Amino acid sequence: MYRAFRTAAFRRIGISNDLSGAAVQLKRNYHFQLLNLKVGFTKLVDTHPESDKLYVSQVQLNQNGAVKQICSGLRQHMPQERLQDQLVVVVDNMKKCKLRGQVSEGMLLCGEDVSKDEVKLCTPAKFDMGLVGRSIVLQSNDEEMSAPTTRKIKTKEWEDISSRLRVGQEGRVVYTEENSERQEQLCVYDENSVPVPIVAADLPSGSAVK
Numbered sequence: 001m002y003r004a005f006r007t008a009a010f011r012r013i014g015i016s017n018d019l020s021g022a023a024v025q026l027k028r029n030y031h032f033q034l035l036n037l038k039v040g041f042t043k044l045v046d047t048h049p050e051s052d053k054l055y056v057s058q059v060q061l062n063q064n065g066a067v068k069q070i071c072s073g074l075r076q077h078m079p080q081e082r083l084q085d086q087l088v089v090v091v092d093n094m095k096k097c098k099l100r101g102q103v104s105e106g107m108l109l110c111g112e113d114v115s116k117d118e119v120k121l122c123t124p125a126k127f128d129m130g131l132v133g134r135s136i137v138l139q140s141n142d143e144e145m146s147a148p149t150t151r152k153i154k155t156k157e158w159e160d161i162s163s164r165l166r167v168g169q170e171g172r173v174v175y176t177e178e179n180s181e182r183q184e185q186l187c188v189y190d191e192n193s194v195p196v197p198i199v200a201a202d203l204p205s206g207s208a209v210k
Helices: 155-162
Strands: 013-017 024-028 037-047 055-060 067-072 087-091 097-099 102-104 110-113 118-121 136-138 165-167 173-176 183-189 195-199
Touching (some): 173 195
Antiparallel strands (some): 037 055, 055 067, 173 183, 183 195
């Protein structure tokens, strides 16, 4: 995930002993449902007037054309035209902040191959403007789908959850469940209720997503 800066992946755990003291269980605290991920469309991408590392993008997040401004630290990783007119994955419940004087109302999800310093946008596997504004979920989640959270995510929650996002096979973005350790694919459902995978194209399996 890229904003104006990159944070190291941080895994927060709680330790609890059973009554006998014979076993120590590790339990992660935060769940994927604390994220509000949506498909967005980059309607306009400008360079930040006060930073050579930032883009300032107007990102459409619903079918009515309403946009949010998002600053992203991608300028050294991809040309402006590659970010323009793209479907993107937005963390839509980040706290609004100012980056070098420009308001940023969200965060773009990206995959990164650290060994090559290569960064790719996370995007739906097909280009379909009908996906704009739709929520991104775990494909194999057995729980009934609920409305996305509107609560702002805290920094420690984001660091913990993002530490379990990775690029899997065929570039598909996966999430490791906090208790079962099972990997689930991220997807968005189209108008026909067909799941569309979220991908970070051309990145090797195991690459970080943040």
